[in-house]
Amino acid sequence: MAPMPLLVRFVAALVVVSVHVDADGAELPWEGWRSPARFAEVDAGQLVVAHSSTCLDGCRYDRSNAGPEPPAANPYPLRWLYRDGDEVVLFDERGAGAMTRLWMTTGDGVSRCFDPAVRARLRIDTALVMDVPLAQWFDGSLAPFTPPLAADRVAASGGYVHRVPIAYTQSLRLGLAGAEAGNLACDPSGWGLLWYQAQFQRLPSAAPVVAFPVFDESGLRSFLDTPPGQDPWHGFLAPEPFAYTGVTGPATLVLAERGGGGWLRSLRLGVPMAAWPHLRLRFDFDGETAVDLAVADFFAADAAGSARGVLAGLGTDGVLYAWWPMPFAQAAKVELVVDASATGPFDVTGSLAFDLATAPGAARFHARASDACGAGDRLVHADVGAGKLVALSARYAGDALNGLDVLEGDERIVIDGAMAPAWYGTGVEDFFDGGFYFDQGAWVAALTGAPRVATMPTGVTAVYRVFLGDAPTWTSAVRIEQEAGSLPNMATSACTRHVAFSYRRGQPLVAEVDSFEVGDTGAAAGHDYELPVGASCAMLDASFADEPPTVLAADVCRYASGSSRFRFDLGRGYEGPLRLRRRIDVGEGLPGEIAGAPAAEVRLDGKVVGVFPPVAANPLRRWQEQEILLDADSSPRALVFEIAPLPTSTAAMSSESAWTLRAVLADHLLADGFEGDIIGNEP
Numbered sequence: 001m002a003p004m005p006l007l008v009r010f011v012a013a014l015v016v017v018s019v020h021v022d023a024d025g026a027e028l029p030w031e032g033w034r035s036p037a038r039f040a041e042v043d044a045g046q047l048v049v050a051h052s053s054t055c056l057d058g059c060r061y062d063r064s065n066a067g068p069e070p071p072a073a074n075p076y077p078l079r080w081l082y083r084d085g086d087e088v089v090l091f092d093e094r095g096a097g098a099m100t101r102l103w104m105t106t107g108d109g110v111s112r113c114f115d116p117a118v119r120a121r122l123r124i125d126t127a128l129v130m131d132v133p134l135a136q137w138f139d140g141s142l143a144p145f146t147p148p149l150a151a152d153r154v155a156a157s158g159g160y161v162h163r164v165p166i167a168y169t170q171s172l173r174l175g176l177a178g179a180e181a182g183n184l185a186c187d188p189s190g191w192g193l194l195w196y197q198a199q200f201q202r203l204p205s206a207a208p209v210v211a212f213p214v215f216d217e218s219g220l221r222s223f224l225d226t227p228p229g230q231d232p233w234h235g236f237l238a239p240e241p242f243a244y245t246g247v248t249g250p251a252t253l254v255l256a257e258r259g260g261g262g263w264l265r266s267l268r269l270g271v272p273m274a275a276w277p278h279l280r281l282r283f284d285f286d287g288e289t290a291v292d293l294a295v296a297d298f299f300a301a302d303a304a305g306s307a308r309g310v311l312a313g314l315g316t317d318g319v320l321y322a323w324w325p326m327p328f329a330q331a332a333k334v335e336l337v338v339d340a341s342a343t344g345p346f347d348v349t350g351s352l353a354f355d356l357a358t359a360p361g362a363a364r365f366h367a368r369a370s371d372a373c374g375a376g377d378r379l380v381h382a383d384v385g386a387g388k389l390v391a392l393s394a395r396y397a398g399d400a401l402n403g404l405d406v407l408e409g410d411e412r413i414v415i416d417g418a419m420a421p422a423w424y425g426t427g428v429e430d431f432f433d434g435g436f437y438f439d440q441g442a443w444v445a446a447l448t449g450a451p452r453v454a455t456m457p458t459g460v461t462a463v464y465r466v467f468l469g470d471a472p473t474w475t476s477a478v479r480i481e482q483e484a485g486s487l488p489n490m491a492t493s494a495c496t497r498h499v500a501f502s503y504r505r506g507q508p509l510v511a512e513v514d515s516f517e518v519g520d521t522g523a524a525a526g527h528d529y530e531l532p533v534g535a536s537c538a539m540l541d542a543s544f545a546d547e548p549p550t551v552l553a554a555d556v557c558r559y560a561s562g563s564s565r566f567r568f569d570l571g572r573g574y575e576g577p578l579r580l581r582r583r584i585d586v587g588e589g590l591p592g593e594i595a596g597a598p599a600a601e602v603r604l605d606g607k608v609v610g611v612f613p614p615v616a617a618n619p620l621r622r623w624q625e626q627e628i629l630l631d632a633d634s635s636p637r638a639l640v641f642e643i644a645p646l647p648t649s650t651a652a653m654s655s656e657s658a659w660t661l662r663a664v665l666a667d668h669l670l671a672d673g674f675e676g677d678i679i680g681n682e683p
Contacts, residue, residue, distance in 0.1 A: 028098070028165075028167070028207075028209065029041075029043050029045070029046040029201055029203070030098050030100045030165050030201050030468075030469035030470070031165075031216070031220075031469070032390075032468050032469060032471070033219065033220055033223035033224075033232070033468055033469075034216075034219065035233060036233055036235075036263065036265065036325030036355075037325070037359060037362060039325055039390070039468075040325045040327060040359070040362040040363060040365065040503050041362060041363065041503075042363040042386050042387055042388050042473065042503055042504070042505055042509070043473070044386070044475055044509040044510055044577075044664045045203065045204070045207075045576075045577050045629065045664075046201055046202065046203055046473060046629075047201070047202040047203075047473070047579070047627060047628070047629055048199060048200070048201055048202070048422075048470060048471065048472055048473050049199070049200050049202060049422050049423070050197060050198065050199050050200070050413075050422065050423035050424070050425070051081075051090070051091055051197070051198050051200070051616075052195075052196060052197040052198070052424060052425055052426050052430075053079040053194065053195050053196050053197075053426055054079075054410060054424045054425065054426050055074075056076050056079075056591060056618045056619075056620045056621060057549075057620035057621060058487070058488045058547055058549075059073065059074060059487065060408065060486040060487050061073070061074045061077065062195060062410060062425075062426035062427060062430075063079065063193050063194055063195040063196075063426065064077065064078055064079035064080060064179075064193070064194050064195075064196070064592065065077060065078065065179070065180055065191065065192055065193050065194060066191075067108065067191050067193050068108070068189070068191065076591040076592070076619070076620070077592075078180075078591050078592020078593065079591065079592060079616070080179075080591075080592045080593075080616075081595055081614060081616050082589075082592075082593065082594055082595040082614065082616075082650040082651060083592065083593050083594075083650070084175065084650055086177050087121060087175035087176065087177050088175060088176050088179050088180065088592065089173060089174070089175045089650075090174050090175065090176065090196060090198070091172065091173065091174045091198055091200075092171070092172075092173045092599070092613055092614050093168070093171060093172045093173075093200055093202070093613050094170070094171050094599050094611035094612070094613045095170070095171075095202060095203070095204070095205045095610060095611050095613075095628060095629075096167075096168065096169050096170070096202075096203045096204065096205050096206070096207045096209045097167070097168060097172075097200055097201045097202045097203050097207075097209070098165045098166060098167040098168065098200070098201050098209070098212075098469075099165075099166045099172055099174075099198050099199070099200050100163065100165050100166075100199050100200070100201055100469035100470040101161065101162075101163050101197070101198060101199045101469070101470045102137070102161065102162055102174075102196070102197075102198045103159055103160065103161045103196065103197045103198070103430060103433060104134075104138075104159070104160045104161075104194065104195060104196045104197075105153065105158060105159045105160055105194075105195045105430070105435035105436070106183060106186070106187070106192070106193060106194050106195070107158075107187060107193065107435070107436060108187060108189040108191050108193060109436065110158075110436050110439050111153040111158040111159070111435050111436045111439055111440070112153075112183065112186045112187040113135065113153070113185075113186040114133070114134045114135040114138075114160075114183075114186065115178070115181070115182075115183040115184075115185045115186055115192060116133055116135060116185060117133075117178045117181065117185070118133065118134045118135075118176055118177070118178045118179050118181075119131060119132065119133055119134065119176065119177045119178060120132055120133070120134040120136075120137055120174065120175075120176060121174070121175045121176070121177060122166070122172075122173070122174055123171070123172070123173040123174075123175075124166070124168050124171075124172055124211050124212055125168055125169055125170040125171055125211055126170065126171060129212070129213070134176065137150065137160070137162055138150050138151065138152045138160035138161070138162060139152050140152070144164055144213070144215075144217050145162050145164055148221065148224040148225060148445065148446055149162055149163055149164050149217075149220065149221065149224070150162035150163075150164070151433070151445065153435065153440060154440050155443065155445075156433045156434055156435075156440075156443065156445075156448070157429075157434040157435070157438040157439065157440040157441060157442070157443050157450055157453070158429060158434045158435030158436040158437070158438055158439045158440055159429065159430060159433045159434045159435040160435075161433045161448075163447070163468070163469065163470075164212075164215075165212070165215050165220075165469055166212040167209050167210065167211055167212050167214070167215065168209070168211050168212065169205075169209050169210075169211050170205075172200075174198075176194075179192070179194060180192065195426050195427075195430060195435070196426075197425060197426060197430060197431075199423075199469075199470035201469070201470070202628060202629060203629060204576075204577045204610070204629045204630060204631045205608070205609070205610060205611065205631050206631040223310065223468075224310060224446040224447070225446075226310055226446075228308045228309070228310070228313055228315050228316070228321070229268070229313075229315035229316075229317070229319065229321040231265075231266065231323060231353075232310050232311065232323060233323075235265060235353075235355065237265055237266065237353035237354070237355060238353065239266075239268070239351035239352070239353050240256065240351055240352050240353065240354065241349070241350070241351045242255050242256070242348075242349070242350055242351065242352070243347070243348070243349045243350075244347065244348040244349075245345075245347045246344070246345035246346075246347070247338060247342075247344055247345055247346055247347065247348055248338070248342065248343075248344035248345050249278060249338040249339050249340045249341060249342030249344065250338060250339060250340040250342075251337075251338040252335055252336070252337050252338070253335065253336040253337075253338065253348060254333065254334070254335055255267075255334040255335065255336055255350070255352060256332070256333070256334045256352045256354075257331075257332070257333045257334075258328075258331065258332045258333075258354060259330070259331050260330065260331075260356070261327075261328060261329045261330065261356075261358045261359070262327070262328065262332070262354055262355055262356040262357065262358065262359075263325055263326060263327050263328070263354065263355040263357065263359060264283070264325075264326040264328070264332055264334065264352065264353075264354055265323065265325055265326075265353045265354060265355050266321070266322065266323050266351075266352065266353040267281075267320075267321070267322045267334070267350065267351075267352050268319050268320070268321050268350045268351050268352075269295070269299075269319065269320045269321075269336075269348070269349075269350040270318065270319045270320070270347075270348070270349040270350050271295070271320075271346065271347075271348050271349075272346050272347075273303055274346075275338075275342060275344075275346050276294075276295050276296050276301065276303070277294070277296070278338060278339045278341055278342035278343075279294070279295040279336060279337070279338060279339075279342070280292065280293060280294055280295065280336070280337040280339070281293055281294075281295055281298050281334070281335070281336060281337075282333075282334075282335045282336075282337055283326065283332070283333070283334055283335075283365075284331075284332070284333040284335075285326065285327075285328040285331070285332050285364065285365075286328055286329050286330045286331055286332075287330075287331070288364070290326070290364060290365055290366050290367070291365075291366070291367045293367055293368075293369055293499065294369075295320070295336075297367075297369050297393070297497075297499045298312070298322065298367060298499075299312050299313060299314060299320040299321070299322060300312055300313060300393040300451075300462075300464045300499070301313065301314045301320055302395075302451065302452055302460075302462050304452050304460070304462075305442055305451030305452035305462055306444075306451055307393065307444060307449060307451055307464045308444040308449070308451070309444070309445070309446055309447065309448075309449065309464060309466055310323075310446040310447065310466065311323045311324060311391070311466055312324070312391070312464075313444070319350070324365055324367075324390075324501065325362075325365070326365040327359035327362040327363075327364070327365070329358075329359075332354075334352060336348065362503075363386070363387065363388075363503035363504055363505050364503065364504055364505070365501075365502075365503055366501075366502050366503070366504055367499060367500070367501045367502075368381070368499070368500055368502075369497060369498065369499045369500075370497070370498050370499075370500070371495075371496070371497050372484075372495070372496050373494070373495040373496075374493055374494075375484055375485075375491035375492065375493045375494075376484055376491050377409075377481050377482065377483055377484055377488070377491070377547070378409070378481060378482045378483075378484060378496050378498065379479075379480075379481055380392070380411070380480040380481060380482055380498045380500060381478070381479075381480040381498070381500040381502070382477075382478065382479045382480070383474070383477065383478050383502070383504055384476070384477050384508075385476070385477075385504055385505050385506050385507055385508055386474060386475045386476065386504065386505040386507070386508055386509040386510070387473070387474055387478065387502050387503055387504030387505065388467075388471040388472065388473040388474070388502060388503055388504075389467055389471055389472045389473075389478075389480070389500060389501070389502050390466065390467050390471050390501050390502060390503060391464065391465065391466045391467065391500075391501035392464070392465055392467075392498060392499070392500055392501070393462070393463065393464040393465075393498070393499045393501075394428075394462070394463050394464075394496065394497065394498045394499070395452075395460055395461070395462045395463075395496065395497045396428065396454075396460065396461045396463075396494060396495075396496050397454070397458060397459065397460045397461075397494060397495045397496075398454070398457055398458060398459075398492060398493075398494045399457070399458065399492070399493045399494060400457050400458055401457075401493070402457070402485065402492040402493065402494070403454075403456070403457025403458070404437050404454060404457065404461075405485045405486055405492040405494075406428070406461075406484065406485065406492050406494035406496070407427065407428040407429050407437050407438075407461065408427055408428065408483070408485055408486035408492070409427065409428050409482045409483035409484055409485060409486075409492075410424060410425045410426060410427060410482070410483050411423060411424075411425040411428075411431050411480065411481070411482045411483075412424050412425075412480070412481050412482070412483075412546065412547060413472050413478065413479075413480050414478070414479045414480075414481075414546065415472070415473075415474040415475075415477070415478050416474055416475055416476045416477060416478075416510065416627075416662075417476060417477060417512075418581070418625050418627070419544045419546060419550050419552075419623070419625060420544045420545050420546060420623065420624055420625045421545060421546055422472075423472060424545060428463070428482070429450075431465065432448050432449075432450060432463040432464070432465050433445075433447075433448040433465070434450055434463075437453075437454075438450045438453045438461065441453055446466075447465065447466045447468055448463075448464065448465045448466070449463065449464055450462065450463045451463075451464075475508060475509045475510035475662075475664075476508035476509070476510055476511065477508075480500070481547075482496075482498075483547070484496075488547050488548065507665075508665065509664055509665060510579065510662050510663065510664050510665065511574075511662065511663065511665050512660060512661070512662050513568060513570060513571075513574060513578075513661040513662060513663050514527075514568050514569065514660075514661050515658065515659060515660035515661070516529070516566070516658065516659060517554060517555065517657065517658045518537065518555055518556070518557050518656055518657055518658065518659075519537065519539070519554055519555025519556075519657070524566075527566045527567050527568065527659075528565065528566060528567040528640070529564070529565070529566045530564060530565040530566070531557055531559060531562075531564050532559050532561065532562025532563055532564065533562060534559060534560065534561065534562065535557055535558065535559035535562070535564075536557070536558055536559075537555050537556065537557040537558075538555065538556065539553060539554070539555055539556075540553070540554060540555070540556045540585055540587075540622065540623075540657070541553040542585070542587065542621070542622035542623050543621050543622070543623060544621060544623045544624075544625075545618065545621040545623075545624065549621060550623075552623055554583075554657050554658070555657060556584075556585045556655050556656070556657040557655065557656055557657070558585070558588070558653050558654065558655045559645075559653060559654055560653040560654075561647070563603075563642050563643055563644040563645070564642070564643045564656060565640065565641065565642050565643075566640075566641055566659060567638055567639065567640045567641070568638075568639045568641070568659075568661040569637075569638050569639070570634065570635075570636055570637060570638075570639055570661070570663070571636050572636050572666075573665065573666050573667070574634050574663035574664060574665065574666055575634050575663065575664040575665070575666045576630075576632065576633060576634040576663070576664065577629040577630055577631070577632075577664070578629070578630040578632050578634060578639075578661060578662070578663050579627055579628070579629055579630065579661070579662040579663065580602060580610065580627065580628055580630055580641070580659070580660070580661055580662075581625060581626065581627040581659070581660040581661075581662065582612065582625070582626050582627075582643075582656055582657075582658070582659055582660075583623060583624070583625050583656070583657045583658040583659075584596075584597050584615065584623075584624055584625075584626070584654075584655045584656055584657060585597075585622050585623065585624075585655040585657065586615050586616065586617050586618050586622060586623075586624045586652075586655075587617070587618065587619045587622030588617070588652035588653065588655070589616075589617025589651060589652040590617055591616065591617045591618065591619070593617075594617060594650060594651060594652055595614040595615060595616060595617055595650055595651035595652065596615050596616055596617035596618060596624070596651070596652055597612075597614060597615040597624070597651060597652065597654060597655060598614055598645045598646055598647075598648050598650075598651035598652070598653075598654055599611060599612060599613055599614045599645070599646045599648070599651075600612045600643050600644060600645040600646060600654060601643075601644045601645075601646065602628070602630060602641060602642075602643060603641070603642040603643075603644060604630070604632050604639060604640070604641055604642075605640075609630045609631045609632045610628045610629065610630040610631065610632075611628070612626050612628055613626070614648075614650075614651050617652065623657075627662075634663060634664075639661070643656065
């Protein structure tokens with residue numbers, strides 16, 4: 001019998017194993033759809049990073065391949081990680097984890113179809129599991145990349161996106177063949193420009209992950225297919241109705257007040273749309289105000305277009321709904337505040353649903369708004385402690401001169417005291433799954449949407465995104481910013497409003513154990529730092545990829561073969577997984593051709609406990625940082641690490657400038673009181 005073609009074997013495997021979860025049935029960190037408790041958890045054992053085709057020095061050309069711009073404006077037009085034969089490689093992750101979102105688009109001024117000659121090749125744990133036309137990842141013709149897990153440029157208004165979790169135990173590599181031949185088949189300009197973003201969840205290599213195509217497809221589809229306004233977790237909770245008639249302002253209406261621990265699981269609110277501008281929602285949990293927002297902000301609702309997502313929005317029945325899981329330990333109060341300018345009378349109806357099960361390990365829910373008008377970057381969200389962003393809604397309004405340029409701004413997410421952003425995006429529309437100023441018009445979906453799209457320069461664009469499997473997570477601090485316009489030094493004057501929905505803990509979960517600079521002779525000697533024969537060290541004066549770029553002059557050591565060694569002393573008070581961060585120089589590679597740094601194994605007592613992935617080259621912003629989680633126990637002892645770069649012809653030689661060891665604080669569960677009240681209980 002002749003062997004089955006690759007694609008047939010791939011689909012057959014899905015049919016057989018799609019109901020399997022993972023090796024031991026445990027929920028994986030990207031599976032927030034499985035339960036409210038998983039969705040609300042802030043997990044110190046995961047690390048979420050993003051890769052994109054962002055411009056190397058902050059310029060406006062956030063895509064790969066040369067376009068109509070003069071070469072001087074975009075001296076390094078290729079943004080691939082490296083080239084390998086007939087294939088350009090976009091992503092090459094190592095260790096265990098999952099790619100939880102892939103977004104792309106193509107065109108020149110407007111979105112276009114993908115050239116049918118471009119093929120996507122996916123390798124999982126070194127095995128080639130897919131070799132298909134790129135378009136099939138998004139057009140609904142290839143299982144499991146079908147709606148609602150995938151959308152093309154019509155469904156996502158200019159963007160192509162899928163949220164199929166592609167898990168791996170050793171490595172994931174995505175390459176494209178034919179990506180640089182132009183796109184005459186779909187685009188009259190023929191340029192073949194490609195924008196891309198992907199989010200990855202990194203885990204320790206020994207995490208119980210089963211590689212793609214195994215995942216609970218039916219469970220994820222069921223969650224995303226939940227009709228707007230219904231409980232996506234199917235909790236069968238009894239609603240507790242409320243009703244107020246003849247309301248006028250000012251007034252404070254108590255919608256619910258509860259003692260003891262539990263969850264507020266849902267809120268349905270029926271009020272006339274004309275009253276929305278005069279209403280605020282206030283949620284107090286355990287004596288702390290977690291939400292104090294305008295009604296329109298909390299539900300991502302707008303008279304000209306409202307969200308209709310899986311967790312919040314405006315239902316077809318005209319009732320506002322929200323399904324954010326909101327835990328509390330001792331008391332909860334929900335109030336609707338009516339301001340003095342409200343004309344009435346009007347009626348208020350609705351219901352809330354509570355779950356009296358306690359919430360072990362859950363973090364507090366918060367929702368905050370930030371406003372900015374004028375030129376300059378926007379501070380979207382900042383926090384100290386530990387947390388994760390689970391949703392972001394926003395409104396953008398440009399001025400008469402620059403208009404829709406407000407949608408050009410790249411997001412930058414810097415976590416846990418790093419200098420380089422862990423996320424650096426390619427534009428507002430891209431972040432919200434669309435493209436080219438949402439050129440296919442308004443749309444709403446379970447996790448993202450643009451229910452209002454500006455058609456004139458001073459118009460308003462309203463957007464939302466829920467981070468179901470790709471939530472930006474921080475363990476000690478976060479800062480989320482967004483450019484105002486297409487260039488950092490040419491800011492667009494605009495007004496923006498962002499509403500960030502997050503779960504947070506007041507105290508850090510992870511702290512620095514120790515660090516050293518390779519150029520600090522005393523510190524290097526104190527850490528028994530050794531370099532292989534043939535290594536060379538020199539001072540480098542360069543910048544990071546943040547904005548404005550942070551400049552640093554420091555020693556960097558390079559070597560083409562062999563391995564380096566150093567020691568960190570791990571004291572008491574820490575738990576695993578351990579985290580290792582390195583600062584490297586990525587300026588020796590060639591963008592799009594040769595990676596700036598190779599993959600490198602981290603060995604402890606002769607055992608591989610982690611792998612640093614290769615890093616894209618950037619001669620313009622040479623300093624880069626990487627952090628991975630290690631499979632190393634946290635008992636107090638001296639940890640002697642060996643860093644062994646993996647030989648390759650697709651990357652520059654290895655470099656290192658600084659090393660930092662971070663670990664989970666052993667007493668973090670009792671750090672802020674909330675967790676201490678509920679630890680040890682079962683939901």
